[in-house]
Amino acid sequence: MDLHTLPVYRLSELMARKEVSSEEITRAHLECINRTEDRVKAMVTVTAEAALDQARAVDDRRAAGEELSSLAGVPMAIIDNICTMGVKTTCASHMLYNFIPPYDAEVVSRLKDTGAILMGKCNMDEFSIGPADEERGPQAPASRSDGGAAAVAAGEAAFVLGADTEGSLRQSAARCGVIGLKPTYGRVSRYGLISYASSLDQIGPLVRDMQDLALVLNAICGHDARDSTAAAVKVPDYRKCLINDVRGLKVGLPLEYLAHVEPQSAAVVRQAADRLAELGAICREVSMPHTAYALPAHYIISAAEASSNLARYDGVRYGFRVDDEDVQGMFSKSRGRGFGRAVKTRIMLGTYVLSAANYDDYYVKALKTRTLVQQDFERVFEKCDCLLAPTGSGIACCDPAADLSATCDVAANLAGLPSLSLPFGLVDGLPVGLQFMARHFDEEVLLRVGYTWQENTKHKNKP
Amino acid sequence: MQISGKDVGQLAFLSRLDLTADDLTICTKSLNEILGYLTVLEELDTGAVKPALHVRPIKNVLREDALQPGLEREQVLANGPEVEDGAFVVPRIV
Numbered sequence: 001m002d003l004h005t006l007p008v009y010r011l012s013e014l015m016a017r018k019e020v021s022s023e024e025i026t027r028a029h030l031e032c033i034n035r036t037e038d039r040v041k042a043m044v045t046v047t048a049e050a051a052l053d054q055a056r057a058v059d060d061r062r063a064a065g066e067e068l069s070s071l072a073g074v075p076m077a078i079i080d081n082i083c084t085m086g087v088k089t090t091c092a093s094h095m096l097y098n099f100i101p102p103y104d105a106e107v108v109s110r111l112k113d114t115g116a117i118l119m120g121k122c123n124m125d126e127f128s129i130g131p132a133d134e135e136r137g138p139q140a141p142a143s144r145s146d147g148g149a150a151a152v153a154a155g156e157a158a159f160v161l162g163a164d165t166e167g168s169l170r171q172s173a174a175r176c177g178v179i180g181l182k183p184t185y186g187r188v189s190r191y192g193l194i195s196y197a198s199s200l201d202q203i204g205p206l207v208r209d210m211q212d213l214a215l216v217l218n219a220i221c222g223h224d225a226r227d228s229t230a231a232a233v234k235v236p237d238y239r240k241c242l243i244n245d246v247r248g249l250k251v252g253l254p255l256e257y258l259a260h261v262e263p264q265s266a267a268v269v270r271q272a273a274d275r276l277a278e279l280g281a282i283c284r285e286v287s288m289p290h291t292a293y294a295l296p297a298h299y300i301i302s303a304a305e306a307s308s309n310l311a312r313y314d315g316v317r318y319g320f321r322v323d324d325e326d327v328q329g330m331f332s333k334s335r336g337r338g339f340g341r342a343v344k345t346r347i348m349l350g351t352y353v354l355s356a357a358n359y360d361d362y363y364v365k366a367l368k369t370r371t372l373v374q375q376d377f378e379r380v381f382e383k384c385d386c387l388l389a390p391t392g393s394g395i396a397c398c399d400p401a402a403d404l405s406a407t408c409d410v411a412a413n414l415a416g417l418p419s420l421s422l423p424f425g426l427v428d429g430l431p432v433g434l435q436f437m438a439r440h441f442d443e444e445v446l447l448r449v450g451y452t453w454q455e456n457t458k459h460k461n462k463p
Numbered sequence: 464m465q466i467s468g469k470d471v472g473q474l475a476f477l478s479r480l481d482l483t484a485d486d487l488t489i490c491t492k493s494l495n496e497i498l499g500y501l502t503v504l505e506e507l508d509t510g511a512v513k514p515a516l517h518v519r520p521i522k523n524v525l526r527e528d529a530l531q532p533g534l535e536r537e538q539v540l541a542n543g544p545e546v547e548d549g550a551f552v553v554p555r556i557v
Contacts, residue, residue: 185518316544319544335480341493348471371514
């Protein structure tokens with residue numbers, strides 16, 4: 001039995017029936033890491049010994065007859081911008097090459113409480129912003145944006161927590177043929193998520209099965225006093241939302257999204273809509289006229305917030321430092337060498353759009369555009385329960401760094417809406433993602449439509 | 464609108480980023496590409512629209528002003544590049 005290929009819920013059943021131990025499962029995933037990591041490069045840190053210790057501890061608790069969570073003993077990995085106590089957390093940046101957080105992010109402590117096993121930290125773009133410069137020193141991790149999704153697809157971890165500021169979690173899920181959910185802004189605590197753009201950032205799961213998504217959401221969602229935006233909104237039992245029935249569900253197809261992608265991607269979405277209609281959903285075209293303006297507005301807002309958030313890296317309290325006799329020189333040299341060019345460019349863009357001369361033309365303009373994008377959603381959600389669109393630019397393209405591929409995804413961040421990317425299957429040999437968006441805090445409908453899709457379509461995940 | 468290498472030098476100064484000559488050339492090119500792309504927003508009439516600062520209506524969250532457990536000093540200092548006598552060390556400021 002290839003334990004590293006099984007979904008979380010199956011591993012959980014096998015452990016509950018004592019057919020396999022967490023230690024065996026953890027070893028199978030570690031062997032997978034050893035076998036595939038050279039090629040996949042999904043992880044920046046692997047905590048093999050600690051993982052095995054945790055697994056044995058879970059096995060002991062189970063042997064002692066303790067009632068355990070469904071995630072107990074299940075191997076997970078965490079993206080490298082979510083703080084893990086005692087385990088290096090670098091944001092795939094030279095700036096944080098040696099940073100060891102003294103605390104766990106709220107999501108990490110919640111998952112540890114369930115008994116999930118931490119296998120290590122996943123690769124990402126530097127600070128989620130862009131690829132690190134290639135000529136950086138040996139200390140700089142080679143950043144790779146799809147780390148979390150690749151780890152799940154390859155069987156290096158049964159599930160991963162990633163972060164989504166501009167669609168990266170959903171796009172990487174689509175490119176790797178796995179499931180990725182960006183929950184509603186405020187559904188999951190961001191305490192311990194290293195900030196990039198605070199009004200857009202959200203933590204979400206990457207999994208291989210909709211049932212796994214429900215189990216992980218049950219563990220991580222809910223209010224947290226340490227994140228004032230983590231809303232005190234009732235959290236349902238997401239397992240109960242796994243309903244294989246979309247009869248009567250109103251699904252909107254935003255025409256502007258379809259016009260924004262290659263014809264093959266639009267065709268895939270229409271094909272998916274036809275399939276959902278056969279299953280009883282009511283699909284209709286809708287218009288969201290401000291779609292094209294979401295990406296430039298997002299670019300301005302994320303740059304502005306990044307320039308402010310990344311001001312904390314000054315070489316004083318943590319991270320990389322270049323010594324200088326002058327304190328300003330120490331700041332500038334540490335930041336100049338510590339950050340890659342993509343990050344420096346984004347910081348300077350943020351400084352530019354926030355400067356007095358440009359504030360109204362760029363930053364305020366972007367905030368007003370954000371209102372218009374939100375109003376587009378409010379209008380369509382009067383008539384629809386969810387929206388169906390391509391993920392990213394739809395067809396996984398050969399140049400995933402192409403900035404414009406985010407067009408279809410950033411609107412959900414601007415409006416704070418939950419958004420689910422599902423694997424559609426292969427088109428021309430490349431994995432394609434379908435994206436479903438819903439109203440604030442209505443992850444339920446996404447689980448319902450995602451589960452129905454999964455149970456009624458035959459798609460195979462390919463690493 | 465185009466910005467010059469000199470403008471970018473000023474942005475780098477304000478952002479406390481020491482740029483190499485290569486950085487300056489490449490970042491200036493990238494910034495001009497991005498700013499060129501952002502001009503698409505000019506065609507959008509946003510005169511009467513209110514800016515969105517948040518995605519949902521949010522309000523200040525207050526808590527009782529009571530002592531809460533925090534990190535120990537050693538934990539806080541553990542990641543410091545230079546630490547002495549329980550404090551972070553920086554170059555002389557005054």
